[in-house]
Amino acid sequence: MINEERMKLKLNKKIVSQYHSPAQIARVLTEDWAKRMSYCPNCGSVLTNYENNRPVADFYCQNCREEYELKSKKNAMGKKILDGAYRAMLKRLQSNSNPNFFFLNYDLQSYEVTNFIVIPKHFFVPEIIIPRKNGIPGRPNYIMCSIDLSGIPESGKIFYVKNRREKPKETVLKNWRKTLFLREEKKSNLRGWILDIMKCIDSLGKSEFTLRELYNFENALSKKYPNNKHIKDKIRQQLQLLRDKNYLEFLGGGKYKLA
């Protein structure tokens, strides 16, 4: 059983024998693996490749039309994912035309996938898109960007494979459905508040917590939103929304529980 699972995590080295550039090898290996082993987290269907060099996405679902872009990284997962042009990325976020992100992390020694996650597009807000310092050679004004994984709540990192263990498909689909309500909030500044409260809850590191514990974030949040004089009201309002969307349960007496 374990061996079978390990086999599934293997990248197929045979298909890259004619390539020499490490970037190209990584691209071909990880795309091949994702095509064989992933599925649409929204509906469970198989995914289809877009033609090469399409600027927006790498895969799409013929059944529900969700789009996915694949990024990969060897060895450790790290906190940042390198992405394309900074301004283009911000523009895509504003128009809600960004795809979902697959992020694949593999071990260069064993050629095995160590982590594979999907980040739903509704977790992307401008603040997690970080401009890189320098432009590309010859085009100093062309600024590239990174995606700051640490700025995304845990519920926005849905694992297919975590530390070389595959998650059941029904878990992936269930985790995907859990935060789809965020798409109803088209404006990224309003969605930002919900995501901030999700991150505050994450940082408590437990599934049950009190309103008082969340009020402890009042200072940090008022630094981020200096014009808002009603931070506590805002916290309570987001908690109610998260309850209405079945992300949280109210236990009474100022106690809450992650659903």
Ligand SMILES: [Zn+2]
């Ligand atoms: Zn689908």
